[in-house]
Each structure stands twice: as structure tokens, then as C-alpha cells.
């Protein structure tokens with residue numbers, strides 16, 4: 001059944017995960033760890049960051065967690081910080097982050113919506129952060145629906161954001177394709193009764209995604225041809 005709408009994950013799907021987030025995590029570790037190499041190493045361990053390679057490790061908490069979980073993971077290491085201050089730091093710095101697009105998103109998404117598809121975004125990031133990143137690359141207006149973990153529908157792998165998009169689009173979930181780079185995205189889409197597709201522009205490996213029993217594409221630039229096939 002051909003999809004009439006596409007619900008995208010954000011990080012690792014629209015934006016290249018490592019190029020966008022690894023420099024952010026590295027800068028936070030340098031800032032919070034200061035001149036203490038032991039603290040910097042402990043922060044890197046807690047967030048699943050490889051200091052030698054400057055990359056986020058597979059399985060890192062950074063990949064699919066909400067910002068509150070990232071704060072909780074390092075608070076015991078930072079006795080001079082409180083949770084609210086740390087959350088403000090994480091949200092503030094991530095909102096200013098320039099996402100590195102997998103493809104020039106404004107033109108790519110305009111092409112999809114021009115072909116009659118409704119477009120949605122479901123991210124475990126904050127909605128305000130997602131909107132700021134999309135606005136910066138001229139892509140916010142391409143979406144009919146944008147939800148974050150804090151939009152009132154819960155986070156992935158729960159189906160709340162997916163079902164909210166289906167209701168917004170006025171479509172049964174089986175007419176919608178969920179596209180993401182992680183098992184969380186596939187689980188959320190399936191729990192809502194959607195079609196699902198995985199891309200390799202995130203941290204998950206090909207074998208891990210194929211094992212979920214979903215089609216796997218290198219990245220979203222292959223999506224239009226796949227939809228036509």
C-alpha cells in the first residue's frame with residue numbers, strides 16, 4: 001500500500017548524527033570537565049563518547065534519550081551543579097546547534113510534499129530544539145506536524161507521537177511510513193500500526209537494522225526512488 005504521509009525521526013535521519021551531535025558532546029565534556037582529565041573521562045563514559053575518535057559510541061545514552069536523562073546520567077559526577085542549571089545548559093547549547101543536514105532539506109522535503117505527501121517529524125528531542133534546527137535550514141514550514149518528547153504525546157518507542165500525526169493527517173496509520181535510524185523509531189511506528197523504513201545515517205549498524213525486518217536505505221536521498229518502486 002503506497003504511503004500518503006511520511007513521519008520522520010530527526011537525528012540520524014534528517015541530520016547526520018555524528019557530524020551534528022559528536023562535537024556538541026565533546027564541547028560539553030570539555031566545558032563541564034574543565035582541567036580535570038579524570039572528570040572528563042568519567043563524563044565521556046557516562047554519555048558513551050569516544051574521546052580519542054571524537055565520536056558517539058553505538059549504544060550511547062545520547063542516541064535516543066531525552067535531555068533530562070542526559071542530565072541525570074552525569075549529575076552524580078558534578079556536585080557543584082544542580083539539575084535545573086544543567087538542563088538549561090544542555091537545552092540552551094543544543095538549541096543553538098547547527099544540525100548537519102543529510103541532504104539540503106528545504107528542497108528535498110519540498111519535493112516530497114510537492115508530490116502530495118504529508119510530512120511529520122517525531123523526535124525524542126525537545127520540540128523547541130527541533131523547530132529551531134529546522135528553521136535554521138529553511139525546512140520547518142515543510143512539515144505539517146512537528147512533535148518532541150515534550151509535546152504531550154510521550155516519547156518513542158511509545159506510539160503517541162505517531163498516532164498524533166495520523167490523527168493530524170486524517171489518515172489511518174497503515175497509510176503512513178515511519179522513517180528512522182534506530183530501533184526506537186521502528187518500534188514506535190510498528191506500535192502505531194505504521195509502515196516502517198530504516199536509514200543508515202545514524203549510529204545503528206546495517207545488521208542491527210536488517211534484523212528488525214525492515215527495509216534499510218543508506219539515507220533519505222534514496223527515499224523517492226524507493227517510494228516509486
Ligand SMILES: [Mg+2]
Pocket residue numbers: 009010011012013180181182202
Ligand atoms: Mg534518530
